[in-house]
Amino acid sequence: MGALYxxxxxxxxxxxxxxxxxxxxxxxxxxxxxxxxxxxxxIHSEHDLWRALVLLGPRFIAYLMSFLTLGIFWVGxxxxxxxxxxxxxxLAWLHIAFLLFVSIMPFSTALxxxxxxxxxxxxxxxxxxxxxxxxxxxxxxxARRAELTKPxxxxxxxxxxxxxxxxxxxxxxxxALLCVFSTYWSIALIVVIQLNYAIAPRIRPLYRL
Amino acid sequence: MGALYxxxxxxxxxxxxxxxxxxxxxxxxxxxxxxxxxxxxxIHSEHDLWRALVLLGPRFIAYLMSFLTLGIFWVGxxxxxxxxxxxxxxLAWLHIAFLLFVSIMPFSTALxxxxxxxxxxxxxxxxxxxxxxxxxxxxxxxARRAELTKPxxxxxxxxxxxxxxxxxxxxxxxxALLCVFSTYWSIALIVVIQLNYAIAPRIRPLYRL
Amino acid sequence: MGALYxxxxxxxxxxxxxxxxxxxxxxxxxxxxxxxxxxxxxIHSEHDLWRALVLLGPRFIAYLMSFLTLGIFWVGxxxxxxxxxxxxxxLAWLHIAFLLFVSIMPFSTALxxxxxxxxxxxxxxxxxxxxxxxxxxxxxxxARRAELTKPxxxxxxxxxxxxxxxxxxxxxxxxALLCVFSTYWSIALIVVIQLNYAIAPRIRPLYRL
Amino acid sequence: MGALYxxxxxxxxxxxxxxxxxxxxxxxxxxxxxxxxxxxxxIHSEHDLWRALVLLGPRFIAYLMSFLTLGIFWVGxxxxxxxxxxxxxxLAWLHIAFLLFVSIMPFSTALxxxxxxxxxxxxxxxxxxxxxxxxxxxxxxxARRAELTKPxxxxxxxxxxxxxxxxxxxxxxxxALLCVFSTYWSIALIVVIQLNYAIAPRIRPLYRL
Numbered sequence: 001m002g003a004l005y006x007x008x009x010x011x012x013x014x015x016x017x018x019x020x021x022x023x024x025x026x027x028x029x030x031x032x033x034x035x036x037x038x039x040x041x042x043i044h045s046e047h048d049l050w051r052a053l054v055l056l057g058p059r060f061i062a063y064l065m066s067f068l069t070l071g072i073f074w075v076g077x078x079x080x081x082x083x084x085x086x087x088x089x090x091l092a093w094l095h096i097a098f099l100l101f102v103s104i105m106p107f108s109t110a111l112x113x114x115x116x117x118x119x120x121x122x123x124x125x126x127x128x129x130x131x132x133x134x135x136x137x138x139x140x141x142x143a144r145r146a147e148l149t150k151p152x153x154x155x156x157x158x159x160x161x162x163x164x165x166x167x168x169x170x171x172x173x174x175x176a177l178l179c180v181f182s183t184y185w186s187i188a189l190i191v192v193i194q195l196n197y198a199i200a201p202r203i204r205p206l207y208r209l
Numbered sequence: 210m211g212a213l214y215x216x217x218x219x220x221x222x223x224x225x226x227x228x229x230x231x232x233x234x235x236x237x238x239x240x241x242x243x244x245x246x247x248x249x250x251x252i253h254s255e256h257d258l259w260r261a262l263v264l265l266g267p268r269f270i271a272y273l274m275s276f277l278t279l280g281i282f283w284v285g286x287x288x289x290x291x292x293x294x295x296x297x298x299x300l301a302w303l304h305i306a307f308l309l310f311v312s313i314m315p316f317s318t319a320l321x322x323x324x325x326x327x328x329x330x331x332x333x334x335x336x337x338x339x340x341x342x343x344x345x346x347x348x349x350x351x352a353r354r355a356e357l358t359k360p361x362x363x364x365x366x367x368x369x370x371x372x373x374x375x376x377x378x379x380x381x382x383x384x385a386l387l388c389v390f391s392t393y394w395s396i397a398l399i400v401v402i403q404l405n406y407a408i409a410p411r412i413r414p415l416y417r418l
Numbered sequence: 419m420g421a422l423y424x425x426x427x428x429x430x431x432x433x434x435x436x437x438x439x440x441x442x443x444x445x446x447x448x449x450x451x452x453x454x455x456x457x458x459x460x461i462h463s464e465h466d467l468w469r470a471l472v473l474l475g476p477r478f479i480a481y482l483m484s485f486l487t488l489g490i491f492w493v494g495x496x497x498x499x500x501x502x503x504x505x506x507x508x509l510a511w512l513h514i515a516f517l518l519f520v521s522i523m524p525f526s527t528a529l530x531x532x533x534x535x536x537x538x539x540x541x542x543x544x545x546x547x548x549x550x551x552x553x554x555x556x557x558x559x560x561a562r563r564a565e566l567t568k569p570x571x572x573x574x575x576x577x578x579x580x581x582x583x584x585x586x587x588x589x590x591x592x593x594a595l596l597c598v599f600s601t602y603w604s605i606a607l608i609v610v611i612q613l614n615y616a617i618a619p620r621i622r623p624l625y626r627l
Numbered sequence: 628m629g630a631l632y633x634x635x636x637x638x639x640x641x642x643x644x645x646x647x648x649x650x651x652x653x654x655x656x657x658x659x660x661x662x663x664x665x666x667x668x669x670i671h672s673e674h675d676l677w678r679a680l681v682l683l684g685p686r687f688i689a690y691l692m693s694f695l696t697l698g699i700f701w702v703g704x705x706x707x708x709x710x711x712x713x714x715x716x717x718l719a720w721l722h723i724a725f726l727l728f729v730s731i732m733p734f735s736t737a738l739x740x741x742x743x744x745x746x747x748x749x750x751x752x753x754x755x756x757x758x759x760x761x762x763x764x765x766x767x768x769x770a771r772r773a774e775l776t777k778p779x780x781x782x783x784x785x786x787x788x789x790x791x792x793x794x795x796x797x798x799x800x801x802x803a804l805l806c807v808f809s810t811y812w813s814i815a816l817i818v819v820i821q822l823n824y825a826i827a828p829r830i831r832p833l834y835r836l
Contacts, residue, residue, distance in 0.1 A: 015226055015287050017642055022234025022440075025649025029730040030241065032657065037734075037741050049747045064727070071723040075716065078642050089284065093407055096280040100273070103238040107246075114246050120258045198720055224435055224496050231443025231649075239450065298493065302616055305489040309482070312447040316455075323455050329467045433644055433705050440652025448659065507702065511825055514698040518691070521656040525664075532664050538676045 012087045016095055023099045024074045031063045031106045062113030066106050068194050073132050080140055085150045098135035122183045126176035133169040221296045225304055232308045233283045240272045240315045271322030275315050281406050282341050289349055294359045307344040331392045335385035342378040430505045434513055441517045442492045449481045449524045480531030484524050486612050491550050498558055503568045516553035540601045544594035551587040639714045643722055650726045651701045658690045658733045689740030693733050695821050700759050707767055712777045725762035749810045753803035760796040
């Protein structure tokens with residue numbers, strides 16, 4: 001009975017992971033549809049084409065940002081999924097809700113790129129990041145309470161995972177606050193935070209566990 | 210021979226699950242393309258942008274509804290797939306037909322959101338949900354008759370799975386019927402039913418088996 | 419060494435299957451984007467909406483046909499993949515070429531649905547089906563010659579798989595030929611053949627092996 | 628502890644592979660959306676439809692090229708992933724960056740197909756291929772230094788993998804250089820190189836290892 005149970009739970013986790021990978025892959029790729037080719041009729045020289053490509057710059061940056069953000073949350077969700085021994089219905093729904101906001105990320109990012117000086121665009125973008133963080137945090141707390149994590153997941157590891165989310169969200173919130181002065185300050189800080197999470201190897205030991 | 214057989218059957222189930230996860234992931238994400246950015250030329254102040262975002266409200270709600278509905282049926286299908294010991298060609302086709310109506314769900318939902326006071330829109334949406342339920346029910350019945358379910362799937366479990374589908378569909382049908390009075394009543398009831406299935410933990414023991 | 423080898427080969431097959439499932443899932447879902455909502459401004463009554471939905475009929479049928487065709491080839495490819503013990507580079511490329519024509523299927527089907535009385539549309543559609551069949555046939559032959567199939571894949575099984583492809587393609591070719599008289603005859607026969615392959619349980623024993 | 632560690636690492640690799648397969652599948656399929664159906668109103672005879680299809684030729688070739696290029700890099704990435712014993716955060720990020728440029732490939736290819744006589748279009752396309760090659764090379768070097776590859780990955784195998792990337796990129800760079808004379812020369816050479824990598828069985832023994 002125990003073995004069978006584990007097998008079923010394992011399959012559920014596998015399918016949750018597969019659904020997540022699918023949603024992430026699509027959300028990551030979707031913004032490329034916004035990189036529209038320049039119209040043939042308007043291009044008469046290399047210089048025209050070059051200018052047309054330069055005009056695509058902001059959309060390309062939006063694409064990069066979206067990819068970066070989604071990459072960060074994909075790594076974050078994956079770390080959690082790897083720590084689960086099994087899933088239950090509630091955990092599945094918490095992650096489906098998480099995926100909802102994953103799939104909206106391209107919209108939020110494009111909104112920010114299109115209206116870069118507008119606070120509402122910035123706050124929408126930040127709200128999206130905030131909700132993603134909250135879902136991951138709540139999902140983890142629930143998994144701990146319902147004892148769905150692997151037996152070797154010590155309090156220390158759990159605290160590290162939670163601390164990481166809280167710290168990142170505190171930084172994002174501070175970045176968003178800077179929009180009182182200028183949205184550019186906010187964006188600059190948020191991008192720095194994101195690059196830091198993508199590149200910085202500080203917490204790698206956690207992944208090594 | 211037996212081991213090999215199991216391996217092959219297992220792979221088939223795995224691929225059916227992978228195809229399903231792919232179709233669900235795409236169907237869930239597709240409606241985000243309907244969340245079009247406001248046109249830059251029309252936005253001159255924070256207030257304009259705020260109003261433009263508010264106007265996107267109905268599409269966003271359609272997105273939420275679609276995600277919710279697809280989440281419910283993803284969980285439902287997954288529960289069945291986890292109970293199968295192997296697949297055969299007929300079962301594969303029943304699930305491919307199921308996926309057909311999964312992938313049409315974004316259309317039905319957008320139709321309802323766009324024509325919220327029209328009975329035909331509501332009945333189309335309900336028909337889609339009904340067919341999804343029927344496919345899952347027929348698929349399960351077939352799997353039982355063809356003895357494709359795992360040996361520990363007792364009559365009790367099987368009855369619970371069928372009862373769950375029938376009960377949900379009865380509620381949906383009642384909700385759809387309310388459109389005789391007003392489509393708003395129908396929608397309100399359907400959303401309540403859906404939220405109930407997504408959130409309510411009543412039948413969790415079934416998933417625990 | 420042997421065990422490691424098998425593991426690696428297995429992973430390759432797994433990834434080929436995953437890529438295939440992804441391409442199939444997207445190709446199957448893509449045509450739903452052609453089911454455009456009626457414009458709100460033109461709909462003033464239930465009757466208007468009903469007529470608008472009826473006008474979507476042909477696109478919906480194209481969607482059904484595309485799903486059916488892709489379902490058939492998905493089952494066909496899966497049967498082969500399940501019979502492979504390992505993959506090599508050539509087999510991978512044969513299947514990548516197969517996937518190319520899988521992903522073009524929605525275009526061919528929409529072309530046929532949009533220009534149902536045109537022989538060129540019908541022949542394009544048939545050509546797509548033909549190439550899919552040829553790729554599967556060549557892929558299987560290659561796998562046999564390069565000894566990539568599982569050791570228990572007898573000559574009998576192999577012949578059955580090849581015969582199935584040849585027979586289906588002969589029927590499709592005959593159907594396409596009927597366009598000399600009328601494209602409607604062709605389409606009717608092709609749909610009958612497809613439904614037969616989707617529903618008919620004649621060769622199920624093969625899948626049971 | 629060791630066993631658990633391997634399990635976790637394995638799951639990470641699996642999810643990285645799943646995300647990659649998803650992104651590749653979408654990128655490969657996305658260009659089909661550019662194959663727009665001819666407008667019904669403009670087609671009055673078989674001849675009109677034939678001409679409309681011929682006009683789609685360049686887009687179809689772009690589709691083929693994109694599929695071919697992505698197929699090559701999919702096989703390349705898969706070979707590496709199969710050689711990894713485990714993943715870490717840095718490796719994951721190197722591959723996420725790789726996927727970013729995978730998902731941009733449809734844009735680069737469409738740009739080239741649309742502006743086939745423009746050097747900037749050709750150089751953009753080449754730049755995309757170059758970055759994909761660089762990411763794979765850097766990813767492999769990192770995996771070797773961080774000892775993430777399987778223990779039986781000899782220096783010889785590693786050198787062969789690196790040599791393959793460098794040689795291909797040298798050829799691509801030479802092809803791109805030819806645009807000094809004519810972009811057609813460049814494209815012809817690049818397509819020949821690509822077909823060679825897709826079809827030529829020279830280095831198959833490596834995949835056999």
